Amino acid sequence: MCEHEVTEIMTCIICPNSCRIEVQYDPQDRKISRISFARCPKGVQWVEQEILHPMRTVCTSVRVLGGRDPLVSVRTSVPVPKDVIEKLMRFISTLQVEAPCHIGDLICRDPLGIEVDLIATREVTCRDAQFTKAGR
Amino acid sequence: MRQLQHVDIAVIGAGPAGLAAAAAARSAGAAVIIIERDDRAGGILNQCIHDGFGLQRFDCALTGGEYAHIDELACRDAGVELLTDTYVSSIERTESGFALHTMTTGLISVITAAAVILAMGCRERTAGAISLPGTRPAGIYTAGTAQRLTNMQNIMTGSRFLIIGSGDIGLIMARRVTLEGGSVAAVTEIQPYPGGLDRNIRQCLTDFSIPLYLETGIVEILGTDRVTGALIAPVGRDGLLDTTRSTHIPCDTILLSVGLIPENELTRSLDAVMDPVTGGPAVDEHLMTSVPGLFACGNVLQVHDVVDLVSQEAAHAGTCAAAYLRGERAEKRKTITLQAGEGIRYVLPQSMSAQGSTLLSCRVRKPMEDVTIQIRSGSELIYRQQLPYVQPSEMIQIPLDLSETAADTSVEVHCVRT
Ligand SMILES: Cc1cc2nc3c(=O)[nH]c(=O)nc-3n(C[C@H](O)[C@H](O)[C@H](O)COP(=O)(O)OP(=O)(O)OC[C@H]3O[C@@H](n4cnc5c(N)ncnc54)[C@H](O)[C@@H]3O)c2cc1C
Numbered sequence: 076m077c078e079h080e081v082t083e084i085m086t087c088i089i090c091p092n093s094c095r096i097e098v099q100y101d102p103q104d105r106k107i108s109r110i111s112f113a114r115c116p117k118g119v120q121w122v123e124q125e126i127l128h129p130m131r132t133v134c135t136s137v138r139v140l141g142g143r144d145p146l147v148s149v150r151t152s153v154p155v156p157k158d159v160i161e162k163l164m165r166f167i168s169t170l171q172v173e174a175p176c177h178i179g180d181l182i183c184r185d186p187l188g189i190e191v192d193l194i195a196t197r198e199v200t201c202r203d204a205q206f207t208k209a210g211r
Numbered sequence: 212m213r214q215l216q217h218v219d220i221a222v223i224g225a226g227p228a229g230l231a232a233a234a235a236a237r238s239a240g241a242a243v244i245i246i247e248r249d250d251r252a253g254g255i256l257n258q259c260i261h262d263g264f265g266l267q268r269f270d271c272a273l274t275g276g277e278y279a280h281i282d283e284l285a286c287r288d289a290g291v292e293l294l295t296d297t298y299v300s301s302i303e304r305t306e307s308g309f310a311l312h313t314m315t316t317g318l319i320s321v322i323t324a325a326a327v328i329l330a331m332g333c334r335e336r337t338a339g340a341i342s343l344p345g346t347r348p349a350g351i352y353t354a355g356t357a358q359r360l361t362n363m364q365n366i367m368t369g370s371r372f373l374i375i376g377s378g379d380i381g382l383i384m385a386r387r388v389t390l391e392g393g394s395v396a397a398v399t400e401i402q403p404y405p406g407g408l409d410r411n412i413r414q415c416l417t418d419f420s421i422p423l424y425l426e427t428g429i430v431e432i433l434g435t436d437r438v439t440g441a442l443i444a445p446v447g448r449d450g451l452l453d454t455t456r457s458t459h460i461p462c463d464t465i466l467l468s469v470g471l472i473p474e475n476e477l478t479r480s481l482d483a484v485m486d487p488v489t490g491g492p493a494v495d496e497h498l499m500t501s502v503p504g505l506f507a508c509g510n511v512l513q514v515h516d517v518v519d520l521v522s523q524e525a526a527h528a529g530t531c532a533a534a535y536l537r538g539e540r541a542e543k544r545k546t547i548t549l550q551a552g553e554g555i556r557y558v559l560p561q562s563m564s565a566q567g568s569t570l571l572s573c574r575v576r577k578p579m580e581d582v583t584i585q586i587r588s589g590s591e592l593i594y595r596q597q598l599p600y601v602q603p604s605e606m607i608q609i610p611l612d613l614s615e616t617a618a619d620t621s622v623e624v625h626c627v628r629t
């Protein structure tokens with residue numbers, strides 16, 4: 076074990092098994108020397124990524140006009156680097172879409188130019204459709 | 212006006228539990244109706260816009276809404292009737308099963324069913340339930356209420372937050388309000404370990420450098436009209452808050468994430484035997500309560516942290532309810548009681564018939580490393596499994612087969628140091 080190395084217990088967030096993975100690495104040059112206690116290979120990959128370049132799926136919501144709900148929940152199509160989250164959230168706060176929205180709809184194509192789209196994760200029907208339902 | 216409708220199986224609640232139970236019962240041939248008080252199916256999942264659902268079942272991290280949508284479509288395709296905006300106000304036993312009194316805006320009706328599956332979920336413990344000291348200014352919410360307001364109604368509940376209790380909803384909300392431009396001064400937890408899953412601690416607190424103070428409680432909430440702050444203090448040696456070491460945390464909003472209580476008013480009104488630890492009814496391996504024909508699953512039975520397990524449990528309840536209707540019940544065999552032994556807080560099911568098999572769920576009392584889960588029948592060890600780490604926030608599930616076990620014993624589950 077070289078001088079700068081640290082041992083850290085990282086709880087894997089890939090699945091609810093929440094393995095407590097032990098990792099030995101050098102924080103200066105980010106070199107990993109050992110990874111133990113991961114119950115599956117996804118956990119090993121995750122720890123490597125978490126130390127080299129951490130990524131997160133961003134889940135939030137966007138304003139909707141004319142919908143039965145004022146918001147449609149959205150997520151990034153793939154995880155994004157942690158350090159762009161703030162910029163992405165600022166952009167999303169300016170967005171507005173029109174109802175209806177369906178799960179899987181493209182809400183915004185690649186807002187940051189890093190090949191990440193925003194995708195709808197909730198069904199939002201039009202407010203009018205709601206009236207028809209009530210009058211049924 | 213009173214209307215009457217008869218079905219084989221009525222499911223109360225259209226959260227993930229109700230949806231999965233209904234789909235399973237329908238595919239086993241029963242005529243099924245789901246009754247939901249909200250204007251849509253999905254239950255608590257509708258306000259969970261974060262991802263992390265379905266990792267075990269679908270091998271991908273869905274949001275709550277996406278997960279619920281899959282089950283809702285499955286129910287519609289299977290021909291389950293879904294009645295929204297309808298509240299089950301009371302339930303009674305009849306000669307042929309149950310009568311459910313329901314209310315839909317201005318309309319009272321009765322639905323009769325040969326069997327009922329309870330899937331009403333939980334509600335949150337409130338400030339009253341934990342006797343929070345200090346005044347009651349505006350700005351105090353349960354974390355789930357704040358989640359609903361923020362994610363469904365676009366109402367931000369404050370700008371500077373203190374979160375009391377480290378349950379999952381509180382952790383998820385810490386990240387949510389931070390992403391929305393608010394700040395979280397701290398999360399406090401009276402226990403020496405966090406209440407929520409580790410993964411939520413990491414991605415909701417650590418990611419945003421939000422401090423978590425363990426063994427810390429609230430001395431007083433400050434503010435007259437609106438919250439202005441709170442005094443927090445660590446737990447001293449005597450187990451009481453050490454007010455000589457109290458700290459002032461300025462904040463305008465307090466979110467409570469101090470636990471969930473299964474919503475069992477209807478269950479109790481039928482005099483079903485309850486388990487004081489889970490807060491839900493006691494069930495057998497078919498997830499049937501002490502009332503014949505009355506089944507329970509999901510958070511109304513035991514508080515779950517992973518929705519995949521809710522769906523699995525509920526599908527089992529649905530299948531068993533359909534089998535009950537067909538009269539496929541094992542001839543009355545002796546019942547074996549399942550009990551929580553050393554280190555275990557509760558075991559579910561609470562009883563099963565001799566020679567039966569089940570997927571047993573249990574939770575430990577406190578976090579422990581290098582343990583062995585042992586299941587004993589009298590002096591005989593019938594199951595053992597070594598685990599590197601266990602904690603109360605994670606449910607442990609064990610497939611248990613009692614076909615080799617003597618009928619007249621009780622079974623105990625223990626968690627001991629290896
Ligand atoms: C904030 C939060 C975050 C979570 N995060 C995750 C996660 O990341 N990953 C994961 O796997 N799991 C997660 N979970 C856990 C999982 O989502 C829950 O355990 C699950 O949703 C419980 O399902 P349920 O159907 O039992 O209850 P619910 O979803 O609460 O559904 C109960 C339904 O019953 C209805 N109802 C109640 N009483 C009546 C009545 N009298 N008449 C008619 N209808 C009635 C209610 O309106 C509701 O729709 C989370 C839970 C919460 C609360």
Ligand code: SF4
Nearest residue numbers: 087090093094115118
């Ligand atoms: S290591 Fe594998 S099993 Fe363990 S939490 Fe991560 S993804 Fe799940």
